[in-house]
Amino acid sequence: MEEQHVEASRLLFIRRWGEMAASWGISRTMAEIHALLYLTAEPLCTDDVMEQLSVSRGSASTNLRELVNWGLIHRVHRRGDRKEYFEAEKDVWQMFETIVRERRRREVQPIVETIERCQSMIDDETSGLRGQARIDADAYRKRFTDILEFCETMNSLFNLMTKAGRGGLSPVAKALARLAG
Amino acid sequence: MEEQHVEASRLLFIRRWGEMAASWGISRTMAEIHALLYLTAEPLCTDDVMEQLSVSRGSASTNLRELVNWGLIHRVHRRGDRKEYFEAEKDVWQMFETIVRERRRREVQPIVETIERCQSMIDDETSGLRGQARIDADAYRKRFTDILEFCETMNSLFNLMTKAGRGGLSPVAKALARLAG
DNA sequence: CATAGATTTCAGATAGTTCTGAAGAAAGTA
DNA sequence: TACTTTCTTCAGAACTATCTGAAATCTATG
Numbered sequence: 001m002e003e004q005h006v007e008a009s010r011l012l013f014i015r016r017w018g019e020m021a022a023s024w025g026i027s028r029t030m031a032e033i034h035a036l037l038y039l040t041a042e043p044l045c046t047d048d049v050m051e052q053l054s055v056s057r058g059s060a061s062t063n064l065r066e067l068v069n070w071g072l073i074h075r076v077h078r079r080g081d082r083k084e085y086f087e088a089e090k091d092v093w094q095m096f097e098t099i100v101r102e103r104r105r106r107e108v109q110p111i112v113e114t115i116e117r118c119q120s121m122i123d124d125e126t127s128g129l130r131g132q133a134r135i136d137a138d139a140y141r142k143r144f145t146d147i148l149e150f151c152e153t154m155n156s157l158f159n160l161m162t163k164a165g166r167g168g169l170s171p172v173a174k175a176l177a178r179l180a181g
Numbered sequence: 182m183e184e185q186h187v188e189a190s191r192l193l194f195i196r197r198w199g200e201m202a203a204s205w206g207i208s209r210t211m212a213e214i215h216a217l218l219y220l221t222a223e224p225l226c227t228d229d230v231m232e233q234l235s236v237s238r239g240s241a242s243t244n245l246r247e248l249v250n251w252g253l254i255h256r257v258h259r260r261g262d263r264k265e266y267f268e269a270e271k272d273v274w275q276m277f278e279t280i281v282r283e284r285r286r287r288e289v290q291p292i293v294e295t296i297e298r299c300q301s302m303i304d305d306e307t308s309g310l311r312g313q314a315r316i317d318a319d320a321y322r323k324r325f326t327d328i329l330e331f332c333e334t335m336n337s338l339f340n341l342m343t344k345a346g347r348g349g350l351s352p353v354a355k356a357l358a359r360l361a362g
Numbered sequence: 363c364a365t366a367g368a369t370t371t372c373a374g375a376t377a378g379t380t381c382t383g384a385a386g387a388a389a390g391t392a
Numbered sequence: 393t394a395c396t397t398t399c400t401t402c403a404g405a406a407c408t409a410t411c412t413g414a415a416a417t418c419t420a421t422g
Contacts (some may be wrong), residue, residue, distance in 0.1 A: 006306060009298075009321060013299050016292065023288050025206060058400080062380090090324070093331070114194065121189055125187060129187075136187065150273045150274075227368085
């Protein structure tokens with residue numbers, strides 16, 4: 001086999017992409033399927049995925065559905081063929097935007113909602129407090145506000161990143177450099 | 182108890198911060214300890230953490246060490262007291278920088294290294310390939326390059342952000358919001 | 363250097379997640 | 393309708409991550 005290094009690089013990438021999954025809150029198999037489809041030019045069917053990654057039909061089915069839900073892969077129907085095929089989004093920036101949108105929804109949004117609730121809980125009560133209790137409440141209020149601002153900054157950063165990809169990094173970099181003084 | 186809402190908001194925040202942990206690749210207890218220390222004005226010792234969060238000594242010890250490794254909390258020594266106390270970084274911007282730095286190291290860096298290896302594996306071999314094998318190798322090269330470019334853009338953006346952050350969170354947050362539209 | 367208090371470590375227990383394989387549903391075809 | 397192929401679902405199995413509790417280690421002090 002002359003292409004053994006090419007094939008090895010393919011396997012290495014799939015493996016590593018899967019190993020990274022844990023720190024992204026994604027299951028290893030789901031990430032491996034995504035990597036496989038990202039590298040493969042033609043759409044693959046469930047049996048291809050099962051065979052290439054050595055996973056069961058149930059797992060392949062579930063993880064493919066989840067990837068479709070995320071919007072990272074699409075179903076492809078071939079006329080005259082009963083099977084369903086799947087194809088990954090190949091535009092990296094589009095992929096990134098999708099991942100960011102999902103992660104923001106899962107990670108940042110719940111915190112924002114909780115903080116807002118925490119703030120209103122404190123506001124309900126602060127005016128009636130005196131002495132140390134009042135001081136404590138004010139300290140919490142400050143911490144909650146800081147976190148909220150932090151989340152908003154994260155959101156802006158995410159927006160900025162997706163923009164940066166489209167127009168190129170340079171305009172964003174300049175704007176930030178100006179800010180940094 | 183007049184402060185029951187204040188206390189409730191404290192518990193709610195700690196709980197939610199912990200629940201979020203999974204999608205950040207951080208253990209729940211570690212996140213809860215961080216939330217507890219973030220909200221508490223005075224440094225706490227291991228026993229305080231054990232009592233307030235109902236966790237074992239071993240778990241408290243391990244998770245506190247891990248938080249120190251991340252740089253999210255500091256050890257505080259009190260003269261005349263053998264116990265060690267822990268205090269969270271309260272500057273949210275500093276916290277943001279720390280989290281981003283760690284996540285980049287854990288999530289982005291390994292991918293970059295893998296891609297570089299994949300690329301060199303392909304380069305070793307491409308010139309000798311002809312026909313379909315050559316076309317496949319070129320396609321892989323393109324996919325790897327796309328991912329690498331993406332990682333580099335992320336890195337640049339993080340660098341700029343942390344630079345921009347020196348002047349305090351609020352102006353940066355506002356400027357980012359404006360930039361991001 | 364012996365002791366008591368504090369911290370760390372780690373083998374085994376527990377809890378949580380993901381996978382498997384087979385049954386059943388759905389959809390196309392004769 | 394009966395049959396075939398494909399897809400989905402889900403109970404139980406397998407695996408992984410995290411915690412517990414106690415023993416070992418460390419450290420300050422008389």
